[in-house]
Amino acid sequence: MTQEAPGTPPNGLAMASSRPEHLTEDKPDGSTLVGVVQRITFRNDANGYTVARLAVDGETGAVWPSDGSLPGGSLFGPAVVTIVGRFPSLAVGERLRVWGRWVDHPQFGRQLEVSDYAVVAPATVEGIRRYLGSGLIPGIGPVLAERLVAHFGVETLHVIAETPERLLEVPGIGPQRAEAIAEGLRRHQGIQQVMVFLQGHGISPAYAARIYRIYGDDTIRRVRENPYRLAMDIPGIGFKTADGIARSLGVAHDAPERLVAGLHHMLQEAAERGHVYVSRRELVERAGEALGVAAEALAVPLGRLVGQGEDVAPPKAVAPPLAVAEGERIYLSSLFRAETGLARALLRLTEGWGLLRELDDGARWQAAVAEAEQAAGITLSPQQRQAVLDALRHGVLVITGGPGTGKTTILRVLLTCLERAGMRVQLASPTGRAAQRMREATGRPARTVHRLLEFGHVEGEGFRFQRNEDRPLAADAVIVDEASMLDLPLAHQLARAIAPGTRLILVGDVDQLPPVGPGYPLRDIIASGVVPVARLTHIFRQAEQSLIVSNAHRILRGEDLVLNRPGGDFFFIECDDPEQVAETVRELNAERLPKYLECDPIEDVQVLSPMRRTPTGSERLNQLLQAALNPPRGDGPDPSGGLVPFRAGDKVMQTRNNYEKAVFNGDIGRVVGIDPETGSVWVKYPQPDGPQVVEYTAGETDELTLAYCITVHKSQGSEYPAVILPLTTQHYMMLQRNLLYTAVTRARRLVVIVGSRRALRLALKGIREEERASGLAERLRGGAA
């Protein structure tokens, strides 16, 4: 005999309210049952799909199959039925009310397909014991559950929820334990309720859990209030998901919050493509199309997005507007702040230095440079010497030039000069690997810009940069290499952390690939004409007649390339079929190039692909090249039994910075050993002071990928004797001048492009190239912020 708690039980455990509220108590077309979960037969944690056995209560208004047949059980005992459906979390012992439809499964017989369910308070001692002991409630296991139930009986749940202090009556439970138990139960019930609600609107359990972690018990209220907040607050949920939830909640197609969120989403999408702002007209047109509303309907929402027109909806809280309108340009607020802040900081850094230049005829520094050259055993060209002098005499300087123009040489002399003058210098770069190269080139410590600015977790504030105008970097000069990789937000963080009086020197090649994030500050700073720029054009490294060098310049100008000159260093093999391209790449790498250059096919040849996927992408080519260049030895089974995805001898690349191992994203090495027992892998990396062998445990090998072929993006900042570049029209999206330029300039001795003429032409024309919208150059010229 069971008694279902009448109405809403005193402890609030009956969870009728946990059901999506749009559902009525009984569905006319289905069945409803109440029972205790006996056993979980099957469960898929990824989507919550569960098959369980439910021991059905006697008189709870159960609706049985209309043909009168009893599903399972007997006429006399409690019926045990199979229920099937999606349950975000379910524990043995839980008491459920389920709604659903009877189906006859060919293999498993009659079962209830559950469309909705609610957790009901377990009302029997046994039910409560099983529920609490299920392990689903943090802090309570079977033993403790037993003790609690033995003491409080059917009142147990009521006691925990309402008068947790009474838990102290149970021997062995102290105040802390009592608190933990109450909290555990409350939390579990909260999660249950939220899970059911979110599930009802088509959100996967994984996301539901994430949402609950952030919104807590406030979840249902907040999601109902404005589902579009999810897109902003929950990582991984974008506008599209939020829009789906909104639709399910019945939010109108032209509801103001939908349109505001849609506009915001368009701005974010533009930022992902590198744009700092979007013109009002383009924003409204594109958003109108995407949202399926007339452009005119967006005028008011746009006003609300930029913080105007509070009359539309009274502000609920004093939240800063998401966007800023400046004339016809609409910015995301964060990017507007970054752009104006960067301009202001740079202008402030350049101020006051003019006076120094006038007072100082430069003689003092000229002498210092000459001394430094001597000390370093380097003779600079006049162009290079001028760059060093400019760096010493200006607040901000850009040094830009392509590969081989001597940026590293300048860096060394400049550093010597500054240090001899007793100045403190800080070296940094946007990537860990570039910082590592800087360390090697200068013999001085160099860090990522993030580490320089002490990016890290601050209690109660999340992640942020801890160096800023209030706590600037202690240095007389900050030198940043590979500055083309700085995006607008990072450049802003950097500039604001530099005190007036500290020199900022940005070194980079502005023709390489644009940064990952929005904006292209190095390009804009140069274009503004406000900051002195030292342009290095003279190429020392490669012979004048090198086609690699001259073709690199042709690429930048969009001109046709000079190809296949006998004895030359720049070849094009025409090939239209992607499969044939892949085969040609393999043959070149494995056979022809090693012979032609008398070099090692793995160490000295690097295949670069514009993409990862496609038949000529890095993933496929890696498989092909691994088989060709490092075939399995012997024909026995893989000695590691498939535990290790690599073979001894494989060329591999580290894919994220690992300071503990001192290996950085983009480092390439060779597998020198594998332990088939433990799955450990040893990789040898070349280092200036001799190769280093690094151990990876089985769990760490996911930091590595095969590197016979890598993407052009990953190759940025590296050089190789020979480069092979597959180029097909399947790479359409990626065919840009910067990409071709970057790929080609990675090669010291030889470049071979394999692909279609059309693809090459597309890349030269930069057909897909989109100028990044940015107002930084104008702002710098305007002199104001």
Next chain:
DNA sequence: TCACGTAT
């Protein structure tokens, strides 16, 4: 599912 960086 274009590609790419940083941080715990």
